[in-house]
Amino acid sequence: GRGKTEVTVLVLGLDNSGKSTLLNTLRPPEQRLPHVTPTVAHQQDHFQSGGVSFSAWDVSGAPRHRALWERHYRRAHALIFVVDSADHLRLVVAREELALVLAHPDVCARRVPLLVFANKCDAPHALAPTQIASALGLERVSDKPWHICASSALSGAGLPDGVAWLARQLR
Numbered sequence: 001g002r003g004k005t006e007v008t009v010l011v012l013g014l015d016n017s018g019k020s021t022l023l024n025t026l027r028p029p030e031q032r033l034p035h036v037t038p039t040v041a042h043q044q045d046h047f048q049s050g051g052v053s054f055s056a057w058d059v060s061g062a063p064r065h066r067a068l069w070e071r072h073y074r075r076a077h078a079l080i081f082v083v084d085s086a087d088h089l090r091l092v093v094a095r096e097e098l099a100l101v102l103a104h105p106d107v108c109a110r111r112v113p114l115l116v117f118a119n120k121c122d123a124p125h126a127l128a129p130t131q132i133a134s135a136l137g138l139e140r141v142s143d144k145p146w147h148i149c150a151s152s153a154l155s156g157a158g159l160p161d162g163v164a165w166l167a168r169q170l171r
């Protein structure tokens with residue numbers, strides 16, 4: 001295994017999907033922030049915990065910001081893609097953005113585990129993870145291990161399951 005080697009996880013997703021909230025909930029309690037500010041396209045949210053370095057980027061930002069997060073693909077050991085399960089209208093946008101990430105030369109050639117959080121599962125009209133999976137076209141991802149998990153970044157529900165899956169992939 002990697003032992004204490006640093007692992008880098010990129011947390012990607014559209015704006016408002018819950019990336020900042022999710023990262024804050026994953027923080028050790030003493031490092032949690034009382035008020036979460038949304039991830040801004042050109043500004044990464046970053047923290048470290050237990051030898052894992054997490055950084056979050058909005059993939060819905062202006063195209064001119066794209067190079068900023070794409071630069072980090074190369075050193076990523078795993079990807080987390082966060083989807084707002086209740087934002088039915090933008091699922092197709094999320095699908096397109098995820099497809100762009102997976103098609104990038106620094107991602108497509110590598111067997112980086114992909115964890116999808118079907119976030120805001122507590123919200124009214126949230127779609128089930130299986131529905132999100134098919135909306136995103138996850139069944140067609142065959143060159144990487146992937147996993148989808150319902151989550152509520154606000155309560156923390158589902159986060160330990162997802163992170164445990166990632167940890168198993170990275171061992």
Ligand code: GDP
Pocket residue numbers: 013014015016017018019020021022036037038039119120121122123151152153154155
């Ligand atoms: P980001 O832009 O991806 O970093 O998204 P934020 O973390 O700023 O979250 C956007 C909004 O969604 C905020 O108002 C959060 O409180 C809310 N939010 C985040 N996660 C959840 C969740 O699991 N359930 C619900 N109901 N709201 C959430």
